[in-house]
Amino acid sequence: MATDRLPEPGRAKLQIFQKMERDPPQSPAPADRYHTALVTGDLGSLQPLMAQHYGDANVVFEINKNEMEWQVKSLATFGLSGLWSLEYKRELTNPLCITASHGHTDCVRHLLHWNADVNAAPGGKSALHEACQGGHTDCAELLLEHQADPNLMSEEGLAPLHLCTSPNTLRCAQMLVKHGAQVNQVSSEGQESPLHIAAKHGLVDHTLLYLQHGASVDTRNRHEETPLSVACGQAQEPHGQEPYLEVCCLLLSHGADANATDEEEKSPLHKACKNASHSLVQLLLQNRAKVNVFDYNGTSPMACVLQSASFKRECRPHQTVQMLLNHGSQRIWPGAFEKVLKSCASTPEIIGILFNSYSKLRVSEKWREVIPEEVFQLTRKWNAHWERSPSPPFGESCTPEE
Template sequence: MFRDTFTFTPSTLRSLRLQRELQDLEDERRALYRSPRNRQTAAVSQSVFRESRTLSQLSSDSAVHDALCNGDLDKIRVIFKSKEAVNATIQTVSHELSWSPELGLWSLISKQKQTSALHIAAERGHTACVKHLLGHGADVNAAPGGATALHIACANGHTECAQLLLSIGANPNAISEDGYAPLHLCTSPETFLCAKLLLEHNARVNLQTKDRENTPLHIAAKHGLDKHVDLYLNYCAYSHKKNREGETALNAACSYADKPEAFGRYYKVCKMLINWGANVKTAGKKNHTPLHNACGNGHPDIVELLLLHGASVNAKNSAGYTPMDCILQAVEDYLEQHPERIVVDLLNHGAGPVDPKMLKQCAVSPWTMEALLNTYEVIPLCDSWIESVPLDVWQKHQVFYESIIQMINKPRSLQHLARCALRNYLGTRCHSVIPQLQLPNSSAEFLLLKLEGYIK
């Protein structure tokens, strides 16, 4: 009756059979899934699916980047399970200020950079994450962004990460895209242990950068890193080595010693370099000697050190300036560092006479003014500088400035004229001969231009 009432065509019957077969397969899959063993197999299949999906998103997935930056080891273990995932290139975006000549202003631009999981973890000092990634096949010498993970770990002073990388075969002399070895990137006090590790793993202490041909010693001296400098010198760094501009590490130290809070460190650096044979007369960029640079930075202790070791007090740079010219141009910037100390030292080591026109440079420093005026047998006219003296300075040192005005174009005291005669005779030997003369202390101090606060 049923068959007589509903007529089935051959195609309809085939469709019904296919649906029944599909239903049977689904029933079998569900039955298999109910057993513990097959549930585990299914879970592995889903994990593989998730991993393949993650690999396709690693390059730009912010969640992956955040897990690496935060050192989230649990997430990293889930994401980075295979060698392919560990060594996948990750894209990051950084925002940098860039000068636009067309617009004539600074603008914020976005730059895409390539990195890897190992690089990000090493940069942040996440040692456990670095260990996990290395254990899963991370390429320790890969440089997707132009530098290796060792470069980045050392630059940030992450000693434990650097130790892990070196122990697994990181190249301590790898050269980055910019031409730097890891040792060149040890530029802060926090990187000292990294520098020590690199040298213990055969880093080349005299390796030069590609751009300016600086050695690690140049760079450490530039940053005033006294412990680094001592370390490098004990590993046979060349104190006389010159960079592309003809500068030694001593030139670099004197050139960058411009922050009073770091004067102590730079002084130690200069002293060590000189003790290890650095030449105090070597002229570098624009024919600046270390003495030119130390004077220009207002560092009295380094100036004294250089002079005691034979620096040329009257050497001229490519602009024709002597060290005395350099300190007089910087007086106003280093008033608290007592620029008069430098001026007196230069004069006692034979610095030549100062053009009266230069007196305007030290109008705000009465002590410096006094030292210079005591080299003249007659006080010159003060029209060129007297109006430059600030009112508060004048009021504080009124006795001094009035004593100058009273002595203009008048004969100086016989005592002063005798001082000038003796100093002219001794020349560059004033600093060494006068202390050896059997004179009362007050007389010796007078000859060495002790400052008194007035002119006579």
């Protein structure tokens, strides 16, 4: 079967079953009505159901979903070739987890009144995990007041603090810390601390909260990355770098090592240069980051920015190149200049800065094969200027005209 577009997905079939851990004093509540009231936060419907079926506060719901998914097998002559595949999904949960995940505080309170187990996690996550992941502060606070464990690990090895991954979860994080959450607790698989998570998502207020409560600033994850290293690696978009810059400022002001390397021997400066993050590079250099260090593959920070320059033009990578040179970065070996020209052909500003970093550099006709003609003519013009004057053709700053 071939088609030029994906077929419409089939309708999912949802089946809800109740799994009782013990025999209830009365008949179990109707599953569909019970589940609907929990999802929608319909306290008016939930109250009579609980009054009549009060043994169901800790019932386990088994939710089975059969969903049709289109599986692409190969490209056909006239479109995509594939077939529909029935995907079976099974989820275990309970009333408290359902209401907490949707932020229905009144329903959470009502279930706790009927002795719902506050730390039960039939599907791998407790109600507190669900509330924190959704940023439902009132629910999280209520659960903590009823002795929810702030350090309980989920089936995936995550504590509630690890699920505070967006700005709207700040109050949840504050509540967790207030009730004894460990700010240095690491996840089971990635060995990430809450500070790593905050750095990864550019969460300035979370970062400050954890540091104020004793978070280890240079703790390392599975890949030997510190929070500073993680933040520098995540600052990828030119218009979204400000939060990461603030996070890095906080980390450095609390003693973060600007030269800590990961398992690939990459420093924070390597990662900031790869993202052509001029402000981050400047911050790191001001905090004594080493400019002439090499990672496991023998790559320097200068090489990192040159390799990414062509697809980071909106970040103005030539500013990063100039800053590295101003702080003592080794110049490109003249024999490798042709290769650099090829990778930076779309950024003539960088070519000009590198060209001006030499007292003398012979222009080769081979350059014409790897860079646009107008850029090649610029190099000839710069070379001619050198023969007349010892000063760089673009003045003392060595920065080409914009």
